[in-house]
Amino acid sequence: MDKALQRGRPGRAMWGVLAAALLLPVGAQAQAEAEVPQGRFRQPATRIGEIIEYELSYRHEPGLNVIFPDSTASYAPFEYVGKTYQPTRTRQGRSLDQTTYRLRTFSLDSVQRLQLPVTILRGRDTLTLPSTSAAIRLRRLVAPAAAGAAPTLRQNTALLPVAPAFNYPYWLAGAGLVLLVLGGVALTFGRRWRQRYQLYKVRKNHVYFLAQYARHVERFTLSRSLTNMERAITLWKNYLTTLENNTISSLTTREIVAHYHNDADVRLALRLADRVIYGNVFSEDETETDLAFDLLRSFAERRYELVRTQLET
Numbered sequence: 001m002d003k004a005l006q007r008g009r010p011g012r013a014m015w016g017v018l019a020a021a022l023l024l025p026v027g028a029q030a031q032a033e034a035e036v037p038q039g040r041f042r043q044p045a046t047r048i049g050e051i052i053e054y055e056l057s058y059r060h061e062p063g064l065n066v067i068f069p070d071s072t073a074s075y076a077p078f079e080y081v082g083k084t085y086q087p088t089r090t091r092q093g094r095s096l097d098q099t100t101y102r103l104r105t106f107s108l109d110s111v112q113r114l115q116l117p118v119t120i121l122r123g124r125d126t127l128t129l130p131s132t133s134a135a136i137r138l139r140r141l142v143a144p145a146a147a148g149a150a151p152t153l154r155q156n157t158a159l160l161p162v163a164p165a166f167n168y169p170y171w172l173a174g175a176g177l178v179l180l181v182l183g184g185v186a187l188t189f190g191r192r193w194r195q196r197y198q199l200y201k202v203r204k205n206h207v208y209f210l211a212q213y214a215r216h217v218e219r220f221t222l223s224r225s226l227t228n229m230e231r232a233i234t235l236w237k238n239y240l241t242t243l244e245n246n247t248i249s250s251l252t253t254r255e256i257v258a259h260y261h262n263d264a265d266v267r268l269a270l271r272l273a274d275r276v277i278y279g280n281v282f283s284e285d286e287t288e289t290d291l292a293f294d295l296l297r298s299f300a301e302r303r304y305e306l307v308r309t310q311l312e313t
Contacts, residue, residue, distance in 0.1 A: 035059050037118040037131035042100075045137040049104055051081060056131055057098040058118050062090050065121035068099045077112050078103040110138050199311050202243065206304045209239040210297070217293045226277055229289070233273055236296050243300075243307055260299075269295035 037058040046052045060066060071080050081102040089096045105112055113135045120127040142154075216232035219225070234249075237256075241249040248256050253270045260266050272292040 037116075037129055039114065039116055039131035039134045041114075041134050041136045043136070045139040046105065047139050047141065048106055048108075051102050051104050052078075052136065054078075054101045054103055054114060054116075054134065055098065056101065056116055056118070057096060058129075058131075059094050059096050060120075062093070062095045064095075066097050067119040067121065068097065069101075069116050069118075073116065075101070075103055075114065075116075077107040077109065078105045078114060105138070108138070111135055112138060195311055199308065202304070202307060202311065205239070205242060206301075209235065209300065213239075213293075213297060213300075220289070226280070229273065230277055232293065233270075233277070233296070236300060239300060240303060243303060263299065265295040265299050268292075269299070 035058065037056060039054065039056045042053040042055055056068060058066060058068075068085070069075075071083075073080075081104055083099055083101045085097075085099040101116075103114075113133050115130055115133045117128045117130050120129065212235055213232060216228050216235060220228035220232065237249040241247065246259070248259055251259065253274055256270060257263070257267045269292040272288050273296075276289060276292075
């Protein structure tokens with residue numbers, strides 16, 4: 001009998017351990033529920049439409065998953081405007097979550113209350129803990145009228161400053177009108193303006209060519225250097241290329257003569273220049289080289305007059 005009782009004692013101890021293990025979650029839940037979320041308004045009173053701050057805080061064990069209300073929650077009789085939150089802070093084995101909500105109300109109740117819930121996630125289950133009730137007093141600007149009496153209106157005719165607004169329709173209409181006028185002017189006078197501009201460029205280039213050409217001819221006369229003569233011929237070719245928008249600067253003497261339909265002045269001037277440059281044949285006097293330079297300058301002036309006449313018509 002005593003041996004049987006001794007064998008039964010370990011069984012009772014085991015049942016005690018199992019019972020304590022089963023009661024641990026219940027104790028943890030009771031401890032979680034012991035802490036009540038705290039809600040309070042940061043100001044004692046508010047006015048219609050004024051932004052107020054409501055602070056919701058909850059102290060809990062560090063291992064709990066706590067969710068505070070978001071913008072989809074019900075804040076009646078208040079309206080949700082926004083919120084700011086602080087990271088979880090843990091001190092001495094307790095964690096603190098805190099969120100500040102920005103709210104406003106349009107209700108006319110003298111005292112308005114708010115109580116927000118805090119949700120605790122535990123696996124697939126959730127636990128909702130309501131916070132303490134917070135109250136705020138409505139500050140009235142107008143005293144309530146007596147029953148059946150019309151409210152007394154207060155007149156205020158003072159002008160308030162209004163920020164100027166940019167008038168997009170008028171500006172767009174004005175811009176469209178300006179573009180229309182510019183388009184009409186361009187259609188009416190555009191061709192004439194382009195013609196004058198082309199004449200100005202042609203005249204300016206011709207004056208520049210004559211000045212540079214005369215400088216090369218003068219240097220050749222003083223030095224009798226073939227380099228100066230080559231520069232004068234090259235300048236003449238480049239000028240006619242720009243003036244008439246052709247490619248004679250890259251053509252040979254025979255091709256240039258053919259391009260200008262076997263013009264006598266061009267044929268004679270280029271033949272004399274080639275004999276001096278490539279044959280290194282100088283005459284005793286300067287008549288032939290002067291003649292070549294004069295013929296080329298005269299031909300360039302004739303081509304300039306032809307182009308100018310075409311632009312003016």
